[in-house]
Amino acid sequence: MSKKKEVDDVSGTETTGHEWDGIKELNTPLPRWWVVIFIATIVWAVGYWIVMPAWPLVHGYTHGILNHSQRDTVTANVNALKAARAAREHALDHASLKQIQDNPELLQFAMAEGKSVFGDNCAPCHGDGGQGAHGYPNLNDDVWLWGGKLEDIQHTITVGVRSGAPDTRESQMPAFGRDAILKPGEIEDLTQYVVHLSGRRADAGAMRRGGKLFADNCAACHGPEGRGERKVGAPNLTDNEWLYGGAPENIHDQIWNGHGGVMPTWGGRLTRETIKSLAVYVHSLGGGE
Amino acid sequence: MTAHTVIDRLGGGQQAAEGVARSDAQATNSAANRKLYKPRVPIHPREQDGVYRKIKWAMMAVTLSIYYLIPWVRWDRGPDAPDQAVLVDFAHQRFYFFFIEIWPQEVYYITGLLILAAVSLFLVNALFGRLWCGYSCPQTVWTDLFIWVETKIEGDRNARIKLDAAPWTANKIVKRVSKHAIWLMFAVATGGAWVFYYNDAPTLLHQLLTGTASIGNYAFIGILAFTTYSLGGLMREQVCTYMCPWPRIQAAMSDKESLTVTYRSDRGEPRGAHKKGDPWEDRGSCIDCNQCVAACPMGIDIRDGAQLECINCGLCIDACDDVMKKIGQPARLIAYDTDANIQRRLKGEKTRFRFLRPRTMFYAAVLVIVSAVMLFTLATRRTIDMDVLRDRNPNYVTLADGAVRNGYTVKLLNLSSSARDFHLAVSGLKTREVKVIGLETDIMPAILHVPADKVRTVRVLVTVAKADLGTAGSRDITFTVTEPVHGQVRAVGQVFATGVAQ
Numbered sequence: 001m002s003k004k005k006e007v008d009d010v011s012g013t014e015t016t017g018h019e020w021d022g023i024k025e026l027n028t029p030l031p032r033w034w035v036v037i038f039i040a041t042i043v044w045a046v047g048y049w050i051v052m053p054a055w056p057l058v059h060g061y062t063h064g065i066l067n068h069s070q071r072d073t074v075t076a077n078v079n080a081l082k083a084a085r086a087a088r089e090h091a092l093d094h095a096s097l098k099q100i101q102d103n104p105e106l107l108q109f110a111m112a113e114g115k116s117v118f119g120d121n122c123a124p125c126h127g128d129g130g131q132g133a134h135g136y137p138n139l140n141d142d143v144w145l146w147g148g149k150l151e152d153i154q155h156t157i158t159v160g161v162r163s164g165a166p167d168t169r170e171s172q173m174p175a176f177g178r179d180a181i182l183k184p185g186e187i188e189d190l191t192q193y194v195v196h197l198s199g200r201r202a203d204a205g206a207m208r209r210g211g212k213l214f215a216d217n218c219a220a221c222h223g224p225e226g227r228g229e230r231k232v233g234a235p236n237l238t239d240n241e242w243l244y245g246g247a248p249e250n251i252h253d254q255i256w257n258g259h260g261g262v263m264p265t266w267g268g269r270l271t272r273e274t275i276k277s278l279a280v281y282v283h284s285l286g287g288g289e
Numbered sequence: 290m291t292a293h294t295v296i297d298r299l300g301g302g303q304q305a306a307e308g309v310a311r312s313d314a315q316a317t318n319s320a321a322n323r324k325l326y327k328p329r330v331p332i333h334p335r336e337q338d339g340v341y342r343k344i345k346w347a348m349m350a351v352t353l354s355i356y357y358l359i360p361w362v363r364w365d366r367g368p369d370a371p372d373q374a375v376l377v378d379f380a381h382q383r384f385y386f387f388f389i390e391i392w393p394q395e396v397y398y399i400t401g402l403l404i405l406a407a408v409s410l411f412l413v414n415a416l417f418g419r420l421w422c423g424y425s426c427p428q429t430v431w432t433d434l435f436i437w438v439e440t441k442i443e444g445d446r447n448a449r450i451k452l453d454a455a456p457w458t459a460n461k462i463v464k465r466v467s468k469h470a471i472w473l474m475f476a477v478a479t480g481g482a483w484v485f486y487y488n489d490a491p492t493l494l495h496q497l498l499t500g501t502a503s504i505g506n507y508a509f510i511g512i513l514a515f516t517t518y519s520l521g522g523l524m525r526e527q528v529c530t531y532m533c534p535w536p537r538i539q540a541a542m543s544d545k546e547s548l549t550v551t552y553r554s555d556r557g558e559p560r561g562a563h564k565k566g567d568p569w570e571d572r573g574s575c576i577d578c579n580q581c582v583a584a585c586p587m588g589i590d591i592r593d594g595a596q597l598e599c600i601n602c603g604l605c606i607d608a609c610d611d612v613m614k615k616i617g618q619p620a621r622l623i624a625y626d627t628d629a630n631i632q633r634r635l636k637g638e639k640t641r642f643r644f645l646r647p648r649t650m651f652y653a654a655v656l657v658i659v660s661a662v663m664l665f666t667l668a669t670r671r672t673i674d675m676d677v678l679r680d681r682n683p684n685y686v687t688l689a690d691g692a693v694r695n696g697y698t699v700k701l702l703n704l705s706s707s708a709r710d711f712h713l714a715v716s717g718l719k720t721r722e723v724k725v726i727g728l729e730t731d732i733m734p735a736i737l738h739v740p741a742d743k744v745r746t747v748r749v750l751v752t753v754a755k756a757d758l759g760t761a762g763s764r765d766i767t768f769t770v771t772e773p774v775h776g777q778v779r780a781v782g783q784v785f786a787t788g789v790a791q
Binding site: 104107127128129130131132138140141142143236239240241284285286287 | 680681682683686687688689690691694696726727748750
């Protein structure tokens, strides 16, 4: 350095030598580390343009020398996963439900798959623990409208309930009140009779009248003693489990409106192996027969 | 170069005493000389031989050998477990340390180990000062190693100062490039050794050399190479001065009886240059030659007294001893000594070292207690364990006949190296059925085979008849797992939700 650096008296800082109207500019450069990082980011950006997809063109974009594509990565990952699962999926497909349950390795795989598929497809209605809700059956208990054996569960999942598929589980309770099949007073009596069926106190007179009405209108599906009939998906009225609620007003509402929920058919949506896993998983929730 | 020529060529020809040049080395890193907005002055410690330098070399060899060789030590644990003596196995969530194997939930052993390390550090500090900082801290060891490389390539202190100031000639470029290249090689080897603690070392070495190791390993080698290179090569004493909390903490750990590298001011002062033939009476032994400053890797002047920048490495002792020998004065003007001894000498009392002090006895007691607790828990470590998680969704299930069922996920931990049968039973409540999903029978206790060193997870469904539900919303239930061979038992209390409205 030939020129001597001028130092400002007040701040003790070097000046740049620039002067305007007697005001001198202090030389306070950006910190060296900051400048180095700033330049490094620029160099990095240029390298990134060359290596990675970066610039949009009229048709498409620059692919970069790596020709990287997140879409391809996902496809490759999904395919790799499918390949990794292929052997077990194949085994699932060829094993009976009972065989799956008895083979610890297959069972572990089926349970894991079943749990995740349940969460994706079934939990919105049945709850994430299969605990059910008003109008949506609890899958943990020992009450099954269409049967709780492995095969029954598998079939229900495959065809759905009132799903519109040709071989779906189908039952329809008439809306006795809404469609004016019975008079309001008769429905009151019938309600009292159903309350009595499940072992609770009910009005004696109404009950007697309701018994006759039950035999004429309900026993065909629910059975003469109200114990239900799985062939037609008619629920047992003598237990403590109520899909639409067990309070007298809930029972009245059900007789009046004849609610019947819809479960979609999963046969076309999930693969056969996946439905098997799901059946094994639901069966293991505790209610399986 | 004879003894009559200068030790320090930049000493400006000034002599501190017969045959000893005065160094112009300055304590650029002492608190008084550091300014917030002043750039760092590079410290070029002069190569120094002596007792403490030899100890430092030996410690470097020992610590680096431990670091590099430990992952290669084998330890037989049977066919299903890794045979590496020290291994942090993240994939299988195990930590192996010779005969000890720790599961993630036993991480409190690591806490115990850290407490032991901290208390040991306190104790050593109270007794002998910062031996850790001076001899075995990785920062010290690697800085020493990197300075050694620098000295071999660029020469000793004066040559390095000259080279710094020299224009960029081909010679300078070659020296600088080779220095940084060798630093980077050492740095990569440092990070490389670290990843061996997390993988089977021979397998990983093969993978690293063939380019088939996982990207994480290369990334960690890269990260640690970068930190080693920048902390050991470039930042050096700044790590100790600015980044490390230990220099601050140690002030609270040491007292006036702690051994520290001490300039014996009672003997050294008043200091000043000594002319040949002058008497030594009525003056101190310090000839103000600054050789202690020139040798200091921290860039301080030990004669300023104890200071947080001092790592107590003793290189200034070696430097001063050389000088004392030359001028025919007794050695150890700078020595491991205590502040209290200086006071005692000034008062004409006898010096002594009080190693038994309340502080040191307290640290020793804590050390013994923590070690004993650790040893006891390790020796009596249970090799079975169980966790019981109750289903929350649904909270409970009412069955058709009014009975209530609760679901539990039971995790059985076999913390031993052999497969064992565990007996699981449920008590505390009159149950109608206890069903373990996957077992054919519901006979209690359920016999569950758990493979060696594994967790087995089973679902257990407990049903209580309506008549036995009682009136409380929840009842207590106990799961007990027994290992019949060694008779180990683990009982876990849980809750059974009855669904009975309160």
